[in-house]
Amino acid sequence: MFSKSCEYAIKAVIFIANNSLLNRKVGFVDIAKEIDSPEAFTAKILQKLSKEGIIQSVRGVNGGFYIPIKLINKINLAQVVYSIDGEKVFNSCGLGMKRCNEIHPCPLHQKFKTIRNDLRQMLETTSLEELAMGLKSGETFLKNI
Template sequence: MFSKACEYGIKATIYIAVKSMRQERVSLKEIAEEVDSPVAFTAKILQSLAKNGIIDSHKGPTGGFQIEETKIDTIKLHDIVHAIDGDKIFSGCGLGLEQCDARQPCPVHDKFVGIRDNLKIMLQNTSLYELATGLEIGLTHLKR
């Protein structure tokens, strides 16, 4: 469903959010450990999240990643996925046709659109805040 890059990116962002709610900055190394993801690859993903304004990055000693606390509940899962994978998940024909819409649909158009709308709505309605809170209170986990 999601690419590996997205999986790592979502996990990392949630972890950063939890720490940010405690006014703590986290290093790439710590993130990769806590999220069980390859360090260098995770670095790339965090880079693109930073470029997209989802997270803040700081170089040097005491550097690391963090998220503005006020942003944590405005950021949605949708924003994270979009920053990493673009909108290819949300657009395009289910069977790969160039021209496919309600007027000239492919055989699965309607059914496919329905599912994808569900996905999009879910992503747009899920806030980073609720994901981070669930993790912080031990309701959910990020490793293994």
């Protein structure tokens, strides 16, 4: 459903949010390692997230990526998905047809429309703070063991 870039972006912002809650900035090498993503690919994703204002960065010895603590509960997953994949996940056809719509629907259109709407609702109501807290408590994880 999400592109590989978007999956990595979601993992990265959760990891960054978790570290931000601990008042730590993290470098892209550490992020790439934690989310099992190639470093160059991770750097491009982080650059895009930074440009969109989802994450911030500071250069230098004590630098790295972070999210201001006051914003962690205000940023939701929909913002991350939209910044990487655009509207595609919110309005694409379940069968990948380019001209599927209300007037000319594919066989899955109505059922997939419900799934897309539920997904949008979940993404819009899930904050980074909620996900980072699961990671912090050890209830969730970001990479396969």
